[in-house]
Amino acid sequence: MIKIGHKKRYENIKKEYKKKEQKINFISQYDETSIVIETTYNNAFVYNNNEIYEVTLDKKFKSIINKTIYPGDKVVLKDNKIVDIVKRRNTLFRFKSDSTKLNNINTKQIIATNIDLAIIVVAVKEPLLHPKFIDRYIVLLEASDIPYIICFNKCDLLTEKEQSIIDLYNKLGYKCLKTSIKNKDSIEELKDLINNKQVIFVGHSGVGKSSLTNAIVNNKDIKINSIGSKSNKGRHTTIKAKYYKWNKNSSIIDTPGIRSLDLKNYNVYEIKKYFKEFSLYNDMCKYQDCLHYEEPLEYCKIKQMVGLNITKERYDSYCKIIEEILSK
Template structure:
């Protein structure tokens, strides 16, 4: 059998990159029986049909990481891309992305695109996330700002580029590697949201032992993976930092007395918008558990 990695999956066919080239493969019915679905990024063993040069996926190797949306495996880091304008940055959505990647324990970089459209004072919000412990890159696919920094971060990694439609993920990747020619979309003037241009999840080889996933844009993330309310705070780095000083163990940092997190928020060490989003997510999880 031949080892390889799934770089694309469309309509039940999986395209596996191997040392002998790329093979179009189907998955054995055995996987379906065990409720296992091959994912882009999976390391696999395939059996090649020499007659037509197609193959069957015989084995999926253990995964080091797995995301549900987008459905990918073995990612080593996430770059969350948001635009400062067109569309305006959505902190609620950014924080949902961050909760997801914190849950997956991925190294995370926040990339703010389209900085050419904003004044310096409009970019100061990034200090909120730098202070929380996140690496940040300010970029512009139009001017080339931040492109070299992004290129260096991608080397020797399998990176998921995540973010809503219209923020410029494909445009940034085209700047990073001019060979890609990824389709980009304009912003709908009526809705100010991006038109979906990436239709499937695909692993893209950009050289330097580097792969990226340019994923379909989406505007919401299901938080059902957070099994217990008390876990949510650990996915907000600055909340987790102070939570051990709370009066009660298992503090939800909501209405409990002696909460160090709320105290630090009032002191300005935890951003109020981040805290507000935390409470919004907490109430969502709580309400979902009632049904």
């Protein structure tokens, strides 16, 4: 695979906008309503009154504001430069291990900002449905205090096995949606749910985040790719988070698929709060700080409920996260 350098990538993006004959204007007054669409190394594209502007992120900007900008950011522009960032309502970030740093330190990677609702997109098949991955996203979003729903896409391929997984999450009280791009199932329902919101699509590669974005935004330039036949895994078609506006007050940030979600940096005692079905029993263990992990069965109410009101799969999923945090 050829890696495109920053400069080349920027040239490509510029061409892409030119091709669409969208105006790339010069802005000369202060304006508070610009929203960041996409960023490159030294530049950013922003929306302002339904037009696209290209702005520079020069060194001066970096030293004055000392912040990086992300899709979804509201920015203040002057003379084609970003001079300020409006205070963010929230940021969606994840920890990523950085092997270039000593000790493989985990760095915080912001994906996007000002999110009203996150859509955890999974495919019922192709790639394989991994409920543990849903649980990890739930932890991340609960910890970030960002509302979310689960979108089970590719429901044209649905079988009983996956339906039972959907039933479980429904029963637990999570808002679930069954979509299919192929059959156009629940696309209107999805539109209703995300109307008047700034939403973000997150999930594994190849699950259909860009396909769903395209079904709503109707933008032919959104890249969608087929599943790699050998690995049956997505191909990481989307390479950068990007903001799309689809009506006056509604927008979608489409993101690149991720392989895994590292939760090592979370507090080990925090995780149990994010498994809904534990809430009734969390305080019923012998010790208040029970981790529901290596404590003896007779002391732990959660362990006693496994196979009853807590499924073995969800409990295993919880233990996997705890194990990961404790092993850091």
